[in-house]
Amino acid sequence: MATDLFYYFQSKAKESKNDGEISFLTPSETSENYRASFSPPARSSLSVGVELILLHSSSSSPTMPHYWKFWSSPFLHAFLSSLFLVMFSATNASASIVVPSSNCYALDNTSRLVDFTDWIGYPFEYEGKDADVVLRFCKDVESRSQSGYIDFGHYTSSNYFTAGPKPLDFTQKFHSGDLMNCEQTYDKMGRTSQVNILCGSCSTGSCKGTKLGCICNVIYDTNKCSVTIELAIPCTNRGPRIFKGFTVGFNPRSWEIVYNGMTQLGFEKAYNEYSFGTEQTHVSLYLTAISSLSNLVGNPTFKVNPASGLEVKLSGSIANPTTLSPSILNVNWRCETGRESPYQVDIQIPIDGYEPIEFTLTKICEYKQGREGDSMRGWATFGILSCVFAVLSVVFCCGGFIYKTRVQNQYGVYALPGMTILSACLEAVSSRPSGYSSESDSSGVFVNQATWDSSQPTQRSNDRRYGSV
Numbered sequence: 001m002a003t004d005l006f007y008y009f010q011s012k013a014k015e016s017k018n019d020g021e022i023s024f025l026t027p028s029e030t031s032e033n034y035r036a037s038f039s040p041p042a043r044s045s046l047s048v049g050v051e052l053i054l055l056h057s058s059s060s061s062p063t064m065p066h067y068w069k070f071w072s073s074p075f076l077h078a079f080l081s082s083l084f085l086v087m088f089s090a091t092n093a094s095a096s097i098v099v100p101s102s103n104c105y106a107l108d109n110t111s112r113l114v115d116f117t118d119w120i121g122y123p124f125e126y127e128g129k130d131a132d133v134v135l136r137f138c139k140d141v142e143s144r145s146q147s148g149y150i151d152f153g154h155y156t157s158s159n160y161f162t163a164g165p166k167p168l169d170f171t172q173k174f175h176s177g178d179l180m181n182c183e184q185t186y187d188k189m190g191r192t193s194q195v196n197i198l199c200g201s202c203s204t205g206s207c208k209g210t211k212l213g214c215i216c217n218v219i220y221d222t223n224k225c226s227v228t229i230e231l232a233i234p235c236t237n238r239g240p241r242i243f244k245g246f247t248v249g250f251n252p253r254s255w256e257i258v259y260n261g262m263t264q265l266g267f268e269k270a271y272n273e274y275s276f277g278t279e280q281t282h283v284s285l286y287l288t289a290i291s292s293l294s295n296l297v298g299n300p301t302f303k304v305n306p307a308s309g310l311e312v313k314l315s316g317s318i319a320n321p322t323t324l325s326p327s328i329l330n331v332n333w334r335c336e337t338g339r340e341s342p343y344q345v346d347i348q349i350p351i352d353g354y355e356p357i358e359f360t361l362t363k364i365c366e367y368k369q370g371r372e373g374d375s376m377r378g379w380a381t382f383g384i385l386s387c388v389f390a391v392l393s394v395v396f397c398c399g400g401f402i403y404k405t406r407v408q409n410q411y412g413v414y415a416l417p418g419m420t421i422l423s424a425c426l427e428a429v430s431s432r433p434s435g436y437s438s439e440s441d442s443s444g445v446f447v448n449q450a451t452w453d454s455s456q457p458t459q460r461s462n463d464r465r466y467g468s469v
Helices: 002-015 027-037 045-058 065-072 074-094 291-296 374-406 419-430 439-454 456-467
Strands: 105-107 112-115 123-127 132-136 140-145 148-154 161-163 170-174 192-199 214-220 226-233 238-241 247-249 282-288 301-305 310-315 327-335 343-349 357-363
Touching: 105 161, 123 214, 132 214, 132 226, 140 226, 148 170, 148 192, 301 310, 310 343, 327 343, 327 357
Parallel strands: 192 226
Antiparallel strands: 105 112, 112 238, 123 132, 132 140, 140 148, 161 170, 170 192, 214 226, 247 282, 282 327, 301 343, 310 327, 343 357
């Protein structure tokens, strides 16, 4: 839109020159010409802003000719157009390329995004001999006659809206129409239609319709199961250049963040619903691109908002990411300060010759997190102290053993340091106490002794009896 403004003001500057003299236009004429040169839905906020400036100038008093000359001078027109062009370009450069809110968009042959969301449902009619054809843009195609309506397909996905071969600019396909008398089609999906879109005028030069475009020609197949429509429309609202085939996702075969070079909804800005929890300390992103264009991908950069409170580090290599071998970008973050609102991490991936890839990751920090090596540091300290204690114990034992064998002349187990104390403790625990025995012990011994003695006389009597004559 800014480019159209620039060429418009340049053309007005050339028209105002006549034989070396400048004939100035009134602001009302300028605003009327401006409104006539741009018809909806191609108008944007920038065009409205310029129109307001011109309308403000036209509402002033007509008794100020120098004021009119100032506003209608070609130099000022060129200056304002250049200024708006720079401002508009800077605004687009800082914003990420977000997928349009509808599926009515396409990429042209130069990989630029053309959004036709404002055109959805706009009717284009073509009067035929037997029936009229009505095309509702990005919706459906119908054939209307006295016998009734025949559905020639519906528009369902942006995959059916692609750039066309020369001289066509775009092709749009409609599927799943009426099946009656078309049951033998190869896909068994009913009637279909294809819309060949030309940006500008028809190839034949004739066009009957509105200012937003018209249907140039309609061609049916032999069975009237398919129809080809040639449509001419203005295509002035072209967006930035897209790096087609580039994806970013959480898995090697997914594209939740970026698909076909465009940031998906939910990652174009910060959302609480798409945020990562405090306990998640890292995220792995998988990047893929067309192998022939993978060398255009540059090193990523990031920006944290607010700048303090969240430590972010990027690791991994994204050189030459392809579909068969995706590159991995690791985002390591740590909460240094807890806060109620989440942190916003804006990641930008430059692409040589294309608009950069930009997306936003949201991180929630409910509390302060320690560093990843803090828990391991305590175990490392414990291990070092244990090793030192073991070495000192061995040295102490060896020194004590040598001292006792050489100086105290002790040998064997008793030469080990501490064995004397250990033996005394074991003996104190396991040995019986010294002194007189108790009454139970003495009586027990006495009873046993008496019992043993009482058996002796019986044996002696028997012996005497055995040995007598």
